[in-house]
Amino acid sequence: MLKTRIIPTLLYRDYGLVKGVGFDSWRHVGSLMQSIKVYNMRNVDELIIVDIKATGDGREPDFAWVNDFADDCFMPLTVGGGVTHVDHVGRLLEAGADKVAMNTAAVNDPALVTRVADKYGAQCAIVSIDFKRHPDGRLEVVTNSGRNPRGLAPAAFAREMEERGAGEILLTSVDLDGTFKGYDIEAVRAVSDAVTIPVIASGGAGNYEHMLQAIRDGGATAVAAASIFHFTEQTPAEARAHLRRAGIPVRRD
Amino acid sequence: MLTVAVVDYGVGNIGSISRALTVCGAKPLLTDREEDFKVVDACVLPGVGAFGDAIGLLRQRNLDKILEDQIIAYGIPILGVCLGMQLLATTGLEYGEHRGLGWIPGTVRPLRPTCGERIPHVGWNNVDYEVPNPLLADIPPGEDFYFVHSFHFAPDDPANAVATTPYCGEFVSVVNRGNVYGTQFHPEKSQAIGLKLLKNFIRLSEES
Numbered sequence: 418m419l420k421t422r423i424i425p426t427l428l429y430r431d432y433g434l435v436k437g438v439g440f441d442s443w444r445h446v447g448s449l450m451q452s453i454k455v456y457n458m459r460n461v462d463e464l465i466i467v468d469i470k471a472t473g474d475g476r477e478p479d480f481a482w483v484n485d486f487a488d489d490c491f492m493p494l495t496v497g498g499g500v501t502h503v504d505h506v507g508r509l510l511e512a513g514a515d516k517v518a519m520n521t522a523a524v525n526d527p528a529l530v531t532r533v534a535d536k537y538g539a540q541c542a543i544v545s546i547d548f549k550r551h552p553d554g555r556l557e558v559v560t561n562s563g564r565n566p567r568g569l570a571p572a573a574f575a576r577e578m579e580e581r582g583a584g585e586i587l588l589t590s591v592d593l594d595g596t597f598k599g600y601d602i603e604a605v606r607a608v609s610d611a612v613t614i615p616v617i618a619s620g621g622a623g624n625y626e627h628m629l630q631a632i633r634d635g636g637a638t639a640v641a642a643a644s645i646f647h648f649t650e651q652t653p654a655e656a657r658a659h660l661r662r663a664g665i666p667v668r669r670d
Numbered sequence: 671m672l673t674v675a676v677v678d679y680g681v682g683n684i685g686s687i688s689r690a691l692t693v694c695g696a697k698p699l700l701t702d703r704e705e706d707f708k709v710v711d712a713c714v715l716p717g718v719g720a721f722g723d724a725i726g727l728l729r730q731r732n733l734d735k736i737l738e739d740q741i742i743a744y745g746i747p748i749l750g751v752c753l754g755m756q757l758l759a760t761t762g763l764e765y766g767e768h769r770g771l772g773w774i775p776g777t778v779r780p781l782r783p784t785c786g787e788r789i790p791h792v793g794w795n796n797v798d799y800e801v802p803n804p805l806l807a808d809i810p811p812g813e814d815f816y817f818v819h820s821f822h823f824a825p826d827d828p829a830n831a832v833a834t835t836p837y838c839g840e841f842v843s844v845v846n847r848g849n850v851y852g853t854q855f856h857p858e859k860s861q862a863i864g865l866k867l868l869k870n871f872i873r874l875s876e877e878s
Contacts, residue, residue: 419787419837420794420814460861462794463816484685491690493816493859510718513685515818515859537681538719538753540790540818584790584818615788638788668794668814 418666421632422462422639423656424495424617425646427452430470432482436647438595440547440563443469446647454489461653462668463493465518465587465617465641467545469562471499472521480508487513495543495587501525503532510537518587520545521560524567524574527581534582539614544578545587546571548604556604563591571604572611579612586612587641590620595644597623605635617641624651625659632665672875673697675710677737677754679727681719687751690858694868702731707740712875717753721762721778721821724753725770734771742773747849747874749805755845755852756823764821774847776825781838790820791837797844797855799833804877805844805851806833807870813863815843815855822854849874 428435429449437443449466456464466486471478478499487494496509497518506517522529523544533542547563548556548571558569575586588608590601598621605618618637622628622645631637645651657667674696676684688698691714698714699706707713715737717724728734741748750758759770762778770778781789794814799806811833822841825831833844835854845852851871857864 418796419791422793457861487685488689490686491693491859491861491865493818493856507681510683511685513683513689515683515686515856536719536723539820540792541718584820585792613783613788614790615792639793 420462420668421660421665423628423653423660423667424463424465424639424641425456425461425653426465426467426619426641426643428467428469428643430468435469436595436643440591440594450486450489453486457489457492459652459654460670461492463495464490465495465497467496467518468498472561477501478505478509480512483509483514484512497545501529503529503536506533506537506541510541516541516543516585518543518545520547523578524558524560524569527577530578530581530583534584539582539584542583543585543587544575544583545589546575546608547589547591549591550601550604556607559591572607575608576611579614583614585615585617587617587619593621596621597644599623599627600631600635600640602630602635605631605637609636615639625656628656629660629663629665632660633663671695671697672711672872673699673709674872675707675713676700677713677715677733678702679724679731679733681717681724681727683718684716687714687716687858690865690868691872694865694872696872702733704736704740707736710746712872713737713741713746713748715748715750715754715757717751717757719753721753721756721764721770722766722768725757725762725768728757742850745849747851747871749871750852751858752819752854752856755854756821758845758850758852759823773850774825774830774845774852775827776823776830776845778821778823780821781841784839787838790818792818795835795837797833797835799844801832803832803844803846804874805846805867805870809863809866809870815853815857815860815864817855819854823852
């Protein structure tokens with residue numbers, strides 16, 4: 418049976434591991450390399466590693482750096498940040514990434530997703546969708562580290578991305594990011610129902626029960642989390658145990 | 671130290687497989703040169719992307735012929751990983767019909783959901799088998815390996831199907847015929863259990 422994945426997300430800028438609240442007030446939380454080693458040792462299901470400054474700086478991904486940190490990864494690795502060209506994907510895969518996340522570029526240039534899927538396969542083309550919830554409940558896709566509203570509904574945009582060849586959706590609530598208040602279950606449900614590709618819920622996890630809600634109530638195929646692992650004693654292994662007790666299939670330890 | 675060729679034909683996460691082979695105590699040699707294939711102890715055929723593109727790139731570099739002459743003809747162990755496994759088949763049905771390498775008779779078909787499964791099949795899933803195979807030595811049936819794919823290899827001869835995985839019904843996740851092996855999952859990304867499988871593969875060349 419396919420296991421539900423629990424995926425630590427590692428955000429970095431200037432080679433340091435950081436974490437913010439609502440895509441803002443970033444705090445340095447340690448060494449990226451060290452964290453990757455620890456997660457590899459702890460046998461996590463997968464890792465998502467994003468350079469949060471690349472797009473803002475107008476830079477391409479730092480391939481040499483990805484090559485360095487992939488050295489310690491004998492687990493699936495998704496890399497994002499600054500991906501705007503199909504060649505970036507090829508170079509990231511060569512450097513040791515298994516999947517590549519496209520965020521701002523997928524909105525600016527949706528055909529990029531098709532070019533990536535055609536050349537490297539849908540399985541490595543992850544579209545990372547960040548969204549905000551308006552006071553009236555309306556959801557809107559945002560890009561450029563959450564700064565630019567784009568007038569798109571996450572579910573409709575996710576469906577378009579699937580049609581264009583995306584192999585997976587990483588869905589992040591900017592409002593809930595770093596708050597420990599739980600995932601935006603309604604948004605996760607809307608996107609999961611809109612597509613037939615896997616959906617990773619992200620943003621807001623504060624405890625293991627939140628993860629269970631995203632999977633059971635939201636229909637997510639996997640959950641990503643960062644703050645809960647950086648700032649609390651909670652661990653991916655215990656999250657797995659919690660889900661197992663609730664009847665969700667997870668990997669054996 | 672044994673040298674394992676990693677076939678370089680322009681697609682594939684060759685970095686990961688090379689690092690995993692190093693950790694397993696072998697010397698990876700990333701190459702597309704015929705002279706190299708004459709001297710290696712084993713060979714890994716990686717791959718990501720679409721069947722048609724990949725087989726086209728292999729043929730462009732004459733690697734189908736080179737591998738046939740230098741690896742298959744001499745019974746050197748070869749392991750196809752993910753798309754690399756699918757390329758071993760006779761026919762691939764991804765974006766049209768393509769002729770594969772044909773080293774293990776069979777067809778590569780799309781996964782078809784039987785009860786609302788999401789495609790691609792992404793994540794950790796069981797690898798089940800009944801008949802032991804040297805590639806799976808010391809790996810109990812049912813262990814989880816990491817998959818990421820939308821197509822699967824259906825071998826013509828059930829004897830070539832070594833292990834299966836329960837998704838979209840069930841599909842074949844390990845194939846073997848003579849010294850030709852293939853895994854639909856990524857051993858190089860399946861943590862300790864994946865490295866164990868790669869060690870088993872490297873050991874095959876010591877015995878052959």
